[in-house]
Amino acid sequence: MIALNNSKTWTLSNYLLALVLLIPVLVMLFGGLTASTQLFLHLWQSVLPRYLENTILLGFFVVLLAVFFGVISAAIITQTNILCKSLLRWLLLLPLAMPAYLIAYLYTDLFDYAGPVQRTLRDWFGWQSPNDYWFFDLRTLSGAALMLALVLFPYVYMLVRGAFEQQDQNLIKASRLLGLTAKQSFLRVALPLARPAIGISASLVLMETLADFATVQYFSVNTLTTAIYDTWLGYGDLGAANALASVLMLLVLFVVLAEQKSRKGVRHQSSRPSINKTVIVLTASQQFFASVFCWGLVAAGFLVPLVMLIIMVVDYSSVNQFSLLVSTGINSLKVSVIAATITVFIALSFGFYQRFHANKFRHLPLRISGFGYAIPGTVLAMAMLSTLGPVDHWLNDIASYAGLTSPGLILSGSLFAIIFALVVRFLAIANGTVVNGINLIPHSLDYAPASLGVSFKGSLIKVHIPLLTKTIFVAWLLVFVEAMKELPVVLLLRPFNFETLSSQVYQLISDEMLEQGALGAILIVIFGLLPIVLLNKSK
Amino acid sequence: MTTPLLSIEQLSVTLDNKKVLLDLNLILEQGDILGLVGASGCGKTTLLHAIAGFTKISQGQIIIDGKVLSNTKQSLPAEQRQVGMVFQDYALFPHLTVKQNIAFGISKLTHSEQVKQVKHLLGILKLEEYANKFIHQLSGGQQQRVAIARALAPKPKLLMLDEPFSNIDARLRTELMLEIRSLLKLFNTTAIFVTHNKDEVFTFADKMAVMANGYLLQFDQPNIICQQPNSYQVADFLQLGSWLPCLVDGIKASSLLGEIKLGSNKGSEQGLRYLLVKPSQLQLNEDVSVNTIANAQVDYISLTEQGFHYYFSSLDGKSDKKLQFSKLSLYSHIVLSIKQKVRLSINPHAFLMFTKDQ
Numbered sequence: 008m009i010a011l012n013n014s015k016t017w018t019l020s021n022y023l024l025a026l027v028l029l030i031p032v033l034v035m036l037f038g039g040l041t042a043s044t045q046l047f048l049h050l051w052q053s054v055l056p057r058y059l060e061n062t063i064l065l066g067f068f069v070v071l072l073a074v075f076f077g078v079i080s081a082a083i084i085t086q087t088n089i090l091c092k093s094l095l096r097w098l099l100l101l102p103l104a105m106p107a108y109l110i111a112y113l114y115t116d117l118f119d120y121a122g123p124v125q126r127t128l129r130d131w132f133g134w135q136s137p138n139d140y141w142f143f144d145l146r147t148l149s150g151a152a153l154m155l156a157l158v159l160f161p162y163v164y165m166l167v168r169g170a171f172e173q174q175d176q177n178l179i180k181a182s183r184l185l186g187l188t189a190k191q192s193f194l195r196v197a198l199p200l201a202r203p204a205i206g207i208s209a210s211l212v213l214m215e216t217l218a219d220f221a222t223v224q225y226f227s228v229n230t231l232t233t234a235i236y237d238t239w240l241g242y243g244d245l246g247a248a249n250a251l252a253s254v255l256m257l258l259v260l261f262v263v264l265a266e267q268k269s270r271k272g273v274r275h276q277s278s279r280p281s282i283n284k285t286v287i288v289l290t291a292s293q294q295f296f297a298s299v300f301c302w303g304l305v306a307a308g309f310l311v312p313l314v315m316l317i318i319m320v321v322d323y324s325s326v327n328q329f330s331l332l333v334s335t336g337i338n339s340l341k342v343s344v345i346a347a348t349i350t351v352f353i354a355l356s357f358g359f360y361q362r363f364h365a366n367k368f369r370h371l372p373l374r375i376s377g378f379g380y381a382i383p384g385t386v387l388a389m390a391m392l393s394t395l396g397p398v399d400h401w402l403n404d405i406a407s408y409a410g411l412t413s414p415g416l417i418l419s420g421s422l423f424a425i426i427f428a429l430v431v432r433f434l435a436i437a438n439g440t441v442v443n444g445i446n447l448i449p450h451s452l453d454y455a456p457a458s459l460g461v462s463f464k465g466s467l468i469k470v471h472i473p474l475l476t477k478t479i480f481v482a483w484l485l486v487f488v489e490a491m492k493e494l495p496v497v498l499l500l501r502p503f504n505f506e507t508l509s510s511q512v513y514q515l516i517s518d519e520m521l522e523q524g525a526l527g528a529i530l531i532v533i534f535g536l537l538p539i540v541l542l543n544k545s546k
Numbered sequence: 547m548t549t550p551l552l553s554i555e556q557l558s559v560t561l562d563n564k565k566v567l568l569d570l571n572l573i574l575e576q577g578d579i580l581g582l583v584g585a586s587g588c589g590k591t592t593l594l595h596a597i598a599g600f601t602k603i604s605q606g607q608i609i610i611d612g613k614v615l616s617n618t619k620q621s622l623p624a625e626q627r628q629v630g631m632v633f634q635d636y637a638l639f640p641h642l643t644v645k646q647n648i649a650f651g652i653s654k655l656t657h658s659e660q661v662k663q664v665k666h667l668l669g670i671l672k673l674e675e676y677a678n679k680f681i682h683q684l685s686g687g688q689q690q691r692v693a694i695a696r697a698l699a700p701k702p703k704l705l706m707l708d709e710p711f712s713n714i715d716a717r718l719r720t721e722l723m724l725e726i727r728s729l730l731k732l733f734n735t736t737a738i739f740v741t742h743n744k745d746e747v748f749t750f751a752d753k754m755a756v757m758a759n760g761y762l763l764q765f766d767q768p769n770i771i772c773q774q775p776n777s778y779q780v781a782d783f784l785q786l787g788s789w790l791p792c793l794v795d796g797i798k799a800s801s802l803l804g805e806i807k808l809g810s811n812k813g814s815e816q817g818l819r820y821l822l823v824k825p826s827q828l829q830l831n832e833d834v835s836v837n838t839i840a841n842a843q844v845d846y847i848s849l850t851e852q853g854f855h856y857y858f859s860s861l862d863g864k865s866d867k868k869l870q871f872s873k874l875s876l877y878s879h880i881v882l883s884i885k886q887k888v889r890l891s892i893n894p895h896a897f898l899m900f901t902k903d904q
Contacts, residue, residue, distance in 0.1 A: 449635055451633040455633060455638075455639070456625070456650070457600070457625045458598055458624065458629065458630055459625075459700055460626070460654075460700050461625055461650065462625050463625075469650070470639055473641045474641055
C-alpha cells in the first residue's frame with residue numbers, strides 16, 4: 008500500500024522540527040569538544056580525573072545495589088509464595104516516586120550526629136562525644152549510591168519481574184523433569200533467561216545515576232553533573248562547563264551504545280502465559296527473611312521518607328508555607344502543562360508522519376527526537392545556554408542596530424529555554440506512548456475513510472485522534488509528571504526569582520530547611536505516583 | 547455499445563522494485579460480480595488497492611464509468627474515486643456506533659437525508675435493532691453486514707470486497723454469501739471480491755478471474771473456466787484434477803499408464819506435457835497378476851462420501867524420471883491397502899494437456 012499523504016511540506020516540517028530539537032546538543036558537543044586543548048589540559052590536571060572517577064564509581068555502586076535489590080525482590084515475588092504477594096507486587100514500585108535527593112536529606116536528618124537515631128543511641132549507651140563510638144556517615148559516595156539505589160531499584164524489579172512472568176513455563180517444567188529442584192531450575196534456567204532484562208534495566212539505572220545532580224550535590228560528592236553546575240553557576244565559565252557536559256554526554260552515549268550492542272542477537276522471552284506456575288514454597292524462616300527484605304525495601308525507599316515528610320508537614324505547616332506552595336505550584340503547573348502539551352503535539356506529528364508518509368526515512372524524526380531522554384538534564388541545560396545565549400546576543404545586536412530597545416535574554420533567560428529543554432528531554436516518553444497507541448490501530452482503518460470519500464485530514468480528525476484520546480492523555484500525563492519532577496534543567500535555566508516546586512524543595516534542602524517545603528515535597532511524590540498507578544492499571 | 551463500468555488496460559504495478567502486477571487487462575459491465583482468485587501473494591489485493599487508489603501504478607490505466615482514475619501521469623486521490631471497499635477485517639470504527647459507522651461516508655448529505663439513508667440500509671441489512679450498538683457488541687456476521695452497509699451508503703460505482711467471508715463461521719458462510727449477492731443484485735452494484743477459496747466464486751460471482759504471480763491468467767464465467775482452463779496454473783490452482791506427465795509426439799503420447807491416442811488437432815505438438823486427469827477418467831484394476839502388470843501403488847487413503855479416496859504414484863522406477871507421477875487422485879469403493887500395487891489406465895476423453903510454463 009502507498010502512504011495516504013505524500014506532501015513534501017509535511018516531510019520538511021517534521022525533519023526541521025527534529026533538527027531544531029537536536030541542534031542545541033550538537034552545538035554544545037561541538038563547542039565542548041573543540042574547546043581549547045589548554046582548557047582540557049587544565050581540567051585534566053585539576054579536577055576532571057577525580058570527577059570522572061567519582062562518577063564512574065557512583066554508577067558502579069548504584070547499579071550493583073539496584074540489581075541486588077531489584078533481582079532478588081523480583082525473584083521473591085514471582086518465584087515464591089511470600090505472604091501479601093499481590094500487595095508487595097506493586098508496593099515495590101513505589102520508591103520510583105521518591106526523588107533521591109529527598110530521601111538523601113531525610114535519611115541524613117535521621118542518621119546524622121544530631122539526628123534522632125544517634126541521640127537515642129547516645130542516651131542508651133551513655134556516649135558523650137563522637138569519639139566514643141563509630142557511626143556510619145551517610146554523606147559519602149557510598150551513601151549517595153545507597154540513596155540512589157533505593158529509589159532506582161524498581162526499574163530492575165519491574166523489568167526483571169516482567170521477564171520472569173513471561174518466561175516459557177515449559178522450559179522450567181523441562182528442567183524439573185531433567186532432575187533439577189525448583190531452586191536449581193530458577194538459578195540455572197530462569198535467571199539466565201532474564202539476563203537481557205537485567206542488562207536493560209541496569210543501563211536505565213546507570214543513565215539515571217549519571218543524570219543525578221541533587222543527591223550528589225547535597226552529599227558534596229563531586230561528580231561531572233555537580234562540576235558542570237559549579238563551573239557555570241559558581242565560576243561563570245561556560246567553556247569549561249560545556250567541555251565537562253560534553254564528557255558526560257559521551258559517557259552516556261557509551262552506555263546507550265553498549266546497551267544496544269548487548270541487546271543485539273538476544274532473543275526475547277516467549278509469550279507463553281505462565282499459568283499454573285509452580286512456586287517455591289518457603290519455610291518459616293525463609294518466609295521471614297524474604298518478607299523483611301521486601302518490606303524493608305518498600306519502607307526504606309518509600310514509606311519511612313513519606314512518614315517523615317508527613318510528620319514535618321504536621322509539625323511545621325503554616326499559612327506562609329502554604330502560600331509559598333501555591334505560588335511555586337502554579338509556576339510548576341504552568342511550565343509542565345506547556346511542556347507536556349507541546350511534547351504531545353510533536354509526538355503526534357512524528358507518529359502520524361511515520362505511519363502515513365511514504366518517505367523511506369519516515370522513522371527518522373521519531374528516532375532523532377527520542378535521544379533526549381538519555382541526556383542528563385544538566386547537560387541539556389548547558390546545551391540550551393550555549394545555543395540560545397548567542398542567539399539572544401545576536402537578536403540584541405540586531406535590535407540595537409535597528410535602533411530598537413534591546414529585548415534582553417528573551418530565549419535563554421526566559422521560560423522558553425526551560426520548556427525547550429523539557430520538550431527535548433521528555434519527547435521520547437511521549438513518542439513511545441503515541442507510537443504504541445498508533446500501532447494498535449489496524450492499518451485498514453487508515454484506508455477505510457478514503458474508501459468512503461473522506462480526506463486524509465478528515466480521517467485524522469474523525470478516526471485517528473478520537474481513537475487515540477486515551478493514548479494522548481497518558482502521554483501528556485507522563486510528560487507532565489516528569490516535567491513537574493525535573494530539577495537540574497530548572498535550576499540552571501530558570502529566570503531570576505522563578506521557582507518551581509522541585510527547585511524550591513531543593514533550595515530548602517540545600518539550606519537545611521526542608522520542613523518549610525515538606526508539603527511541596529509530598530506533592531512531588533504524589534505526582535510521581537501517578538505514572539506508577541497508571542502503569543499498574545495497564546498491567 | 548455501452549461503456550463498460552470498469553476497464554483496466556495493461557496495468558502494471560511495481561512495489562519496492564518488485565513487479566507485483568503485470569500487463570493486466572480486465573473489463574466489467576454494470577452489475578457484474580467478479581470473483582478474483584489466486585494463491586496468496588499473487589497480486590489480488592494489490593489489484594484492489596490499485597483500483598481504490600492506495601497503490602501507485604507504473605503502467606497502463608484504470609477507467610471507471612468513462613473516467614480515468616489512474617494512469618502513469620495522474621492518480622485521482624482515493625477519496626474522490628467513488629470506489630467502496632469492504633476490508634478483510636471490516637475496518638469498522640470502534641469509537642462509533644453502527645449508525646455512525648454507516649453514516650461516516652455520507653456526512654456531506656443533509657442530516658435528514660443521512661438519517662433516511664442509514665435507516666434504509668439498516669432495514670435492508672436487518673440491523674435496525676443494533677443501530678446504537680458499538681462494533682464490539684456485534685457478532686462477526688453482523689459486523690460484516692455493517693461493513694457492507696457502510697460501503698454501500700455513499701453509493702459507490704464499484705464495490706470491492708477483500709476476502710469478505712474468511713472470518714465467518716463456515717456454517718453461516720453460504721447463507722451470508724447468498725444474502726449479500728442478492729443485496730448487490732438489488733442495488734445493481736458492480737463488485738469485485740477477492741478470495742483464495744475457489745468454491746466461494748461459484749456461489750457468489752458471475753465472473754471469475756484467476757491470477758498467479760502478478761498475471762491475470764484467465765477471465766471468464768466460472769463454469770467455462772472449469773471446463774476449459776487455459777493453462778496448467780489455472781487448472782492446478784482450481785484443483786480440477788491431477789497430473790499425468792506424457793511425452794507427446796504428434797497424435798500420440800506415451801505415459802507410465804500406457805500410450806494415449808490424441809485427437810488429430812494435436813498433431814503438431816512435441817515434447818513433455820501434463821495431462822489433466824479427473825478421477826472419473828481413471829480406470830482401476832486391483833487384480834494384478836502375471837498378465838496384468840502393476841503400474842502404480844497406493845500412497846494415501848482417506849474416506850469420503852464418494853467412497854475411498856486414493857492417491858497413486860508411479861511404480862516404474864527405471865523409466866524416464868520426467869514421466870513419473872504422484873498424487874494421481876481416484877475415488878473408489880474397492881478396498882485397497884497402503885503400498886498395494888494396482889494397474890491404472892486412462893479412459894479416452896477430450897484430453898486437456900499443458901506445459902508447466904504455459
